[in-house]
Amino acid sequence: xxxxxxxxxxxxxxxxxxxxxxxxxxxxxxxxxxxxxxxxxxxxxxxxxxxxxxxxxxxxxxxxxxxxxxxxxxxxxxxxxxxxxxxxxxxxxxxxxxxxxxxxxxxxxxxxxxxxxxxxxxxxxxxxxxxxxxxxxxxxxxxxxxxxxxxxxxxxxxxxxxxxxxxxxxxxxxxxxxxxxxxxxxxxxxxxxxxxxxxxxxxxxxxxxxxxxxxxxxxxxxxxxxxxxxxxxxxxxxxxxxxxxxxxxxxxxxxxxxxxxxxxxxxxxxxxxxxxxxxxxxxxxxxxxxxxxxxxxxxxxxxxxxxxxxxxxxxxxxxxxxxxxxxxxxxxxxxxxxxxxxxxxxxxxxxxxxxxxxxxxxxxxxxxxxxxxxxxxxxxxxxxxxxxxxxxxxxxxxxxxxxxxxxxxxxxxxxxxxxxxxxxxxxxxxxxxxxxxxxxxxxxxxxxxxxxxxxxxxxxxxxxxxxxxxxxxxxxxxxxxxxxxxxxxxxxxxxxxxxxxxxxxxxxxxxxxxxxxxxxxxxxxxxxxxxxxxxxxxxxxxxxxxxxx
Amino acid sequence: xxxxxxxxxxxxxxxxxxxxxxxxxxxxxxxxxxxxxxxxxxxxxxxxxxxxxxxxxxxxxxxxxxxxxxxxxxxxxxxxxxxxxxxxxxxxxxxxxxxxxxxxxxxxxxxxxxxxxxxxxxxxxxxxxxxxxxxxxxxxxxxxxxxxxxxxxxxxxxxxxxxxxxxxxxxxxxxxxxxxxxxxxxxxxxxxxxxxxx
Numbered sequence: 001x002x003x004x005x006x007x008x009x010x011x012x013x014x015x016x017x018x019x020x021x022x023x024x025x026x027x028x029x030x031x032x033x034x035x036x037x038x039x040x041x042x043x044x045x046x047x048x049x050x051x052x053x054x055x056x057x058x059x060x061x062x063x064x065x066x067x068x069x070x071x072x073x074x075x076x077x078x079x080x081x082x083x084x085x086x087x088x089x090x091x092x093x094x095x096x097x098x099x100x101x102x103x104x105x106x107x108x109x110x111x112x113x114x115x116x117x118x119x120x121x122x123x124x125x126x127x128x129x130x131x132x133x134x135x136x137x138x139x140x141x142x143x144x145x146x147x148x149x150x151x152x153x154x155x156x157x158x159x160x161x162x163x164x165x166x167x168x169x170x171x172x173x174x175x176x177x178x179x180x181x182x183x184x185x186x187x188x189x190x191x192x193x194x195x196x197x198x199x200x201x202x203x204x205x206x207x208x209x210x211x212x213x214x215x216x217x218x219x220x221x222x223x224x225x226x227x228x229x230x231x232x233x234x235x236x237x238x239x240x241x242x243x244x245x246x247x248x249x250x251x252x253x254x255x256x257x258x259x260x261x262x263x264x265x266x267x268x269x270x271x272x273x274x275x276x277x278x279x280x281x282x283x284x285x286x287x288x289x290x291x292x293x294x295x296x297x298x299x300x301x302x303x304x305x306x307x308x309x310x311x312x313x314x315x316x317x318x319x320x321x322x323x324x325x326x327x328x329x330x331x332x333x334x335x336x337x338x339x340x341x342x343x344x345x346x347x348x349x350x351x352x353x354x355x356x357x358x359x360x361x362x363x364x365x366x367x368x369x370x371x372x373x374x375x376x377x378x379x380x381x382x383x384x385x386x387x388x389x390x391x392x393x394x395x396x397x398x399x400x401x402x403x404x405x406x407x408x409x410x411x412x413x414x415x416x417x418x419x420x421x422x423x424x425x426x427x428x429x430x431x432x433x434x435x436x437x438x439x440x441x442x443x444x445x446x447x448x449x450x451x452x453x454x455x456x457x458x459x460x461x462x463x464x465x466x467x468x469x470x471x472x473x474x475x476x477x478x479x480x481x482x483x484x485x486x487x488x489x490x491x492x493x494x495x496x497x498x499x500x501x502x503x504x505x506x507x508x509x510x511x512x513x514x515x516x517x518x519x520x521x522x523x524x525x526x527x528x529x530x531x532x533x534x535x536x537x538x539x540x541x542x543x544x545x546x547x548x549x
Numbered sequence: 550x551x552x553x554x555x556x557x558x559x560x561x562x563x564x565x566x567x568x569x570x571x572x573x574x575x576x577x578x579x580x581x582x583x584x585x586x587x588x589x590x591x592x593x594x595x596x597x598x599x600x601x602x603x604x605x606x607x608x609x610x611x612x613x614x615x616x617x618x619x620x621x622x623x624x625x626x627x628x629x630x631x632x633x634x635x636x637x638x639x640x641x642x643x644x645x646x647x648x649x650x651x652x653x654x655x656x657x658x659x660x661x662x663x664x665x666x667x668x669x670x671x672x673x674x675x676x677x678x679x680x681x682x683x684x685x686x687x688x689x690x691x692x693x694x695x696x697x698x699x700x701x702x703x704x705x706x707x708x709x710x711x712x713x714x715x716x717x718x719x720x721x722x723x724x725x726x727x728x729x730x731x732x733x734x735x736x737x738x739x740x741x742x743x744x745x746x747x
Binding site for chain 2: 050051052053057058172173174175177178179210211212213329331332333334335336337338372373374377378387388389390392393394396397400401
């Protein structure tokens with residue numbers, strides 16, 4: 001299916017990832033004509049490899065590394081943002097977006113996440129706020145994600161209420177999960193199965209997981225990982241109403257004399273400027289890319305960027321803070337087999353005033369460094385082992401199959417100082433101003449990361465680790481979770497989109513992705529992004545059918 | 550569970566054709582030039598290396614061999630890390646070539662300053678090599694080599710190193726494997742056993 005550029009399509013959707021892929025499927029199967037713009041290539045399952053050198057060291061799915069992405073990073077405004085060796089903003093540039101390369105740990109938010117500001121009161125220096133919607137409003141869409149995207153798992157002791165069971169049983173318990181279970185129970189905690197957007201058995205005509213071990217950073221060659229590439233985009237294309245226009249990097253949304261979005265300007269694979277007319281535009285490019293595009297689309301009518309009369313575009317960036325603890329055990333775990341994470345615990349999900357700071361989080365047991373050798377050798381070895389020479393080699397040979405990690409993920413507080421802006425100097429491979437991230441974790445986020453890491457060390461000790469060590473905690477220098485930068489809200493002076501993802505300023509412009517999130521949740525945002533996308537699509541389709549766009 | 554280092558040791562003995570004890574496995578550094586030359590001319594008659602001259606290749610190979618030394622198990626030399634480095638410096642790591650050449654020059658001037666009579670790094674004894682590398686280990690040159698050595702050792706052999714997957718054998722890892730069957734390791738196997746008994 002190819003649509004003509006000069007005839008307005010019903011919807012131009014920018015981004016084919018967790019949100020864009022779902023919205024494309026929902027709208028196209030409802031009969032609307034949509035063009036999906038994806039700056040990355042159209043890779044399919046058979047294009048994915050186990051090539052660690054290419055995927056990890058050369059950022060194959062991230063767009064080729066910082067020299068191409070042109071991203072820059074700084075901790076605060078006083079610094080000049082630099083382009084570091086490791087890409088600071090890590091999302092996949094490929095059809096299906098980051099749902100292709102993520103580890104697929106799938107948590108719902110809980111009722112508390114949507115109304116925590118009301119429950120706890122304000123936190124000074126932050127934009128901590130309630131969501132305009134509740135868990136109960138989003139629950140049916142979480143269930144839609146479970147059953148349409150394909151989720152494996154079983155309920156845990158603190159889970160939010162669900163209207164339907166998981167469609168598939170959990171993936172097999174790995175050694176890291178067995179040890180985590182043992183250690184956590186010994187100190188009175190309550191681990192549960194990690195839910196995954198990975199098929200534990202054949203589902204909806206797709207194959208089940210073959211446990212190859214290449215989940216994190218890699219695309220799934222079996223199509224068992226429930227990316228939108230595997231689950232949604234085939235249905236969208238089969239509708240006959242959807243064109244996936246890959247290798248098309250959008251650099252501007254044009255508005256007409258009425259201030260309405262009219263056209264999407266983009267670079268094709270040869271770097272030539274192209275334009276697509278559209279009746280309405282939906283931006284689902286992720287919290288960093290979406291913000292940049294809004295800022296790049298400034299015009300006379302929208303001098304501070306499109307949909308930015310509030311000044312909230314790009315603000316309130318939240319990465320979720322992270323910490324980790326690692327251990328070596330006597331026998332082989334072989335964490336390079338199977339999915340990344342096995343068990344998770346949510347005993348510390350809610351804010352506890354006794355801890356002395358805001359926040360909550362989860363701890364999961366996973367391979368992390370030990371999923372592949374280069375990664376492990378570069379980042380995963382104990383700090384007291386030399387980096388080279390005989391001892392390094394011997395201990396590495398011993399540890400690779402005997403090591404595991406407890407990964408802790410926490411809340412991030414929304415703040416003005418953490419944001420996405422246009423880099424004044426650097427550009428990306430297409431010549432667009434680089435995405436400049438300015439970010440310093442809130443002290444409470446780091447305190448929470450430390451609190452969880454201390455618990456993780458206790459768990460590893462109780463599990464019988466021969467040796468355990470905690471990775472140092474410091475303000476992050478980048479992230480994968482790109483949240484909060486075009487937040488939803490009822491107040492047009494303090495949010496970018498309304499509760500249905502329609503921008504307050506431009507009636508035919510919708511934004512739905514991680515940027516919509518008002519709070520960060522406790523660490524695994526993709527399921528919420530997908531639920532929001534199903535919900536947004538329903539409202540967008542209804543509004544379009546009623547002639548209200 | 551098999552003891553992984555024994556497995557790789559046996560495989561290494563078999564594949565390298567070395568029949569006697571561990572002392573013969575240790576390839577002496579002065580012989581490195583000869584070995585790389587011989588290996589290259591055997592591999593490609595016309596040009597030894599695509600992007601490095603023989604002396605530079607010998608030095609870089611010697612550094613890689615100190616980072617991942619040959620012991621009773623294979624190291625960077627047996628994995629052919631130098632072929633990975635040579636290839637990478639003409640391709641995805643092209644930008645590193647100049648810096649590495651400058652770093653090598655600096656290293657070799659340290660060699661002549663500190664070891665009268667010695668020509669190049671590759672000709673030094675292991676202990677002297679380690680001393681020199683320790684002195685520069687926080688610098689960019691060493692860190693580039695460190696990253697290249699780790700990459701070349703463990704990357705798929707199609708990139709030029711990890712010859713016959715010796716690096717993967719060393720750590721008991723099979724990167725070419727597709728599907729795995731549960732249980733994956735000792736603890737999940739024990740857990741499954743207990744569950745079936747219980």
